Amino acid sequence: MEVNTFPEVHVARKAFSSGKTLPMEFRRKQLAKFVELLEDEKNRARISEAVYKDMRKCNYEAIFTEILVVLAEYLDSECYHVVLADATGTKSLLTHRFDYIFFTGSAPVGKSILQVAAPQLTPVTLELGGKSPVYIHETACCKMAVKRILWCKCINMGQTCIAPDYVICSEQVQEAFIRYTKEIFNEWILLGGKSDEKDLWIEPTFIGNVKRDDILMEGEIFGPILPFVTVNSSDEAIDFINSTERPLALYIFSKDDSVSNKIMEHTFSGGVCINDTAFHVMDLRLPFGGTGQSGMGSYHGPHSVKTFSHQRAVVKRGLNYTVIIAISMCVGNWAASFGFSLANVMNLQVCNWKERKI
Structure with a gap:
């Protein structure tokens, strides 16, 4: 064209x-x-x-x-x-x-x-977008957590930029997750794997024992497939997350603030939501954007105004009056940044008053 x-x-x-x-x-x-x-x-x-x-x-x-x-x-x-x-x-x-x-x-x-x-x-x-991980700590594997993860994963059949792309958890948490899912979806989602190409339909599906080099980890899934990566600790989860490209969203489920804080401090992502999914995007007071392979820049609410605006500095000065400028303040602030007091600067007779036209 x-x-x-x-x-x-x-x-x-x-x-x-x-x-x-x-x-x-x-x-x-x-x-x-x-x-x-x-x-x-x-x-x-x-x-x-x-x-x-x-x-x-x-x-x-x-x-x-x-x-x-x-x-x-x-x-x-x-x-x-x-x-x-x-x-x-x-x-x-x-x-x-x-x-x-x-x-x-x-x-x-x-x-x-x-x-x-x-x-x-x-x-x-x-x-x-990118592969947004969900880490579930042993302290937070409850039915409410599973509901929140499944809700976000199933929006638009998994075709949203912030959809949970894969779950990182222990084997025990994975078993509990599947058990809660059976209760929530009457065992329908656990079977999974069915599809109808003519109807453009893929049944929500879980896949376990996924490794870093599996094809499911190569790119954003953008569909109703949820892989599980099993780890033995939050440190292993951090290592796994950092072995992938920086995601648009990072979801952490834990009742232990020290675990949540450690994961946030030692990983990179566009945004973080703790004990829920997607709500950091719904609050328009917060910036939304990626980092690294998940994007650059941010928007939403007032941040959109800043994104699409150029901050141009404008100074207008008069031509017909005289003012007294206290040079001492300028020199004093400069000296303070180097550890000197204003009195010491005055002793050096650097400070004076000047009448100046502007």
Whole structure:
């Protein structure tokens, strides 16, 4: 797909250059329109029908988790565009000189996005997912913990960037986990392994005794398959986590704060949630983003405003008045940073008062 086949880029840039998007009232109106889009029952029904056909997702979960398509009938058609393109077309699109690129997807594609952005020095935020581990300590293997893990794993049939990718625990905890799962799902999920290719369906499945070099550990699973890695201690869990790429999310279940703190202090991840799953993403006061292979930069709530804004320093000084500047304060602060007192500096007669035009 050729670069010139994306007129939306030129239309959007022209609208921006006209100053149309600058007034705060325009921005508030667009946000209000987006809320209207989300609350429109017609759109909810269409989205729910689509995701049910795709993933057998119930109506409540569709409304709760899906990002609805931005329709031209709601948002300004000059400023906001949706461009559908394959991999080749997307690369071609990115050759335009964008002011900012935000991408969510896989690490290999994220790397290609960076390569395209580099020649123009275009800033980029990447949210790349990854293999988010769940560590379950012996003190926290209860029915509530299992429910919370399964809930997050089964959202969107496991196709979310923060879905638990694998469980790290002792053999005893693994046995208890399976026992609680039987109770929760009436033994249905334990059997697992069934699939229907025509219906795009894979039954939620557990796989035990998974090793570091197994194919299941090569990349993000992004589906309803949950491998178990058995360890004998939290130290072994830390070593295993650190032997993999840095994940987008890390889940720790433990009633012992010293265990939770040790795992946090000795591992890296985009975010951490203790004794639950996904809630660190739902609180919009918190930044959400990855590190290493799971991404760079963050967003959500006020952090999104910072991400898509340039913090430009502006200083305006007058030309028609005189002020007294206390040089002593400047020198005193500088001296203090080196362990000197202001009195010592004054004894050196470095400090004085000056009248100065500004």
